[in-house]
Amino acid sequence: MKKMWQLWLTAVLAVLLLTACGGADDNKDKGTDNNAATTEQSDKDNGSDSEASEDADAATYPMTLKDATGVEITLEKAPETIISTLPSNTEILFALGLDDEIVAVDDYSDYPEDALEKEKIGDMNLNIEKIISMNPEMVFGHEMSLPGSEAGYQQIRDAGIPVYIVKNAMNFDETYSTIEAIGEATGKSEEAAKVVEDMKAKVEEVVAKTDDIETPKRVIVETSDVPEIYVPGKNTFMQEILDKIGAENVVTEDGWIMISPEEIVKQNPDVMVIMHDYTPDVINSVKKRDGFADITAVKEDQVVQVDSNLTSRTGPRLAEGLEEVAKAVYPEAFK
Structure with missing residues (x-):
């Protein structure tokens, strides 16, 4: 099932992740101003008493929200029973403290551990x-799954159950906005602000830690194994991650492309980041491909596996994903 999920995700991303990441051109964007604003608001919220919080809730509901598809949803109160249909939604909902409200999740939702019990x-x-x-009382769908689930979502709406389609975030800023939007819809705006604040930090x-790197390393990121090796190029989420840490993507084409082993040898990357794990002993398997013994990344033992969930799930752990990629590319910066 893990292999099916990764292959499905790669295929979907190859279609969807062709638009430019909003912040990709700003290689070292730290978001300082936004962080300060969020912190200030959080300080105000933390200083309020329970009565003020109850008044805020009363003023907030009923509320009308517009989801990623433009559909308007009116909520009389914060939903007390929630279903999530994608792992990124699940991770956000749990991070907001909605453990008890979540009654069901999709088969691939495996984090946090409590998701496995749903x-x-x-x-x-x-x-x-x-x-x-x-x-x-609420189903959180996702823009990424619309091609195969749109009719099903409409069937759920027709049964009188609100469906909120979450935007397919294409960069860090959109991920922050997504978390805040889900927080608003569930009456957890304060918690969402704290999650975003921690991510930005x-x-x-x-x-x-990677600011002082003088010579950028040339990197290739694999999201699937032979015979169909897919790699992210320009205008993808991974490109923004590489930009933030000052690394060079050897793939110059737009979007997600399929690449041959021979082309990888030709490009001779300094680092190979492997984001698939359905092949047994995958690192040694990659190193033993024909011609790979001459690649700098192989010769210098810089073929590194990173948990794909940390970078493919646009939720609270995305900042951890950035750190894992940074450690894979520039381990010397984290000693």
């Missing part, structure tokens, strides 16, 4: 009948 409602093919039978910390 009822399952299908994989890429959602069990629409089961979702409707559980009668949740981690990003600043990682960027600062």
Whole structure:
């Protein structure tokens, strides 16, 4: 199932992640001003008493929200039973403290550990009948799954259950906005602000550690194994990550492309970041490909595996994903 998920995700990203990352051209954007504003608001919220919080809740609901597809949803109160249909949604909801409200998740939601104990409602093919039978007060769908699930989402709406389609975040800023949007929809705006604040602080910390790198390393990132090796190029989320740490992507084409082993040998990257794990002993398997013994990354033992979930799930752990990639490319900066 893990292999199917990674291959499906790669295929979807190859279609969806062709637009430019909003912040990719700003290689060392630390988001200091936004962080200061968030911190100031958080300080105000933390100073309020429970009565003020109750008044705020009363003023907030009913609320009308517009999701990523432009559909308007009116909520009379914060949803008390929630279903998540994608791992990134699940991780955000748990990070907001909605453990008890989450009644079911998709089959691939495996983080945090508590997600494994939740009822399952299908994989890429959602069990629409089961979702409707559980009668949740909110279903969080995702823009990424629309090609195969749009009719199912409409069926859920027709049953009187609100569906909020979450935007497919294309960069860090959009990820922050997504977390804030889910926080607003669930009555957890204060918690969402804290999650974003912590993420921005981690990003600043990682960027600062790689700021003094004088010679950028040339990097290739693999998201699937032979015979169909897919790699991210320009205008992808991974490009923004490499830009933030001052690394050079050897792939100059736009979007996600399929690349041959021979082309990787020709490009001779300094570092190979491997983001697939369905091949046994994958690092040695990569090193043993024909001709790879001459690649700098192989000769200098710079073929490094990184958990793909940290960078493919646009949620609270994305800043950790940035750090893991930075450690893979510039381990000397983290000693």
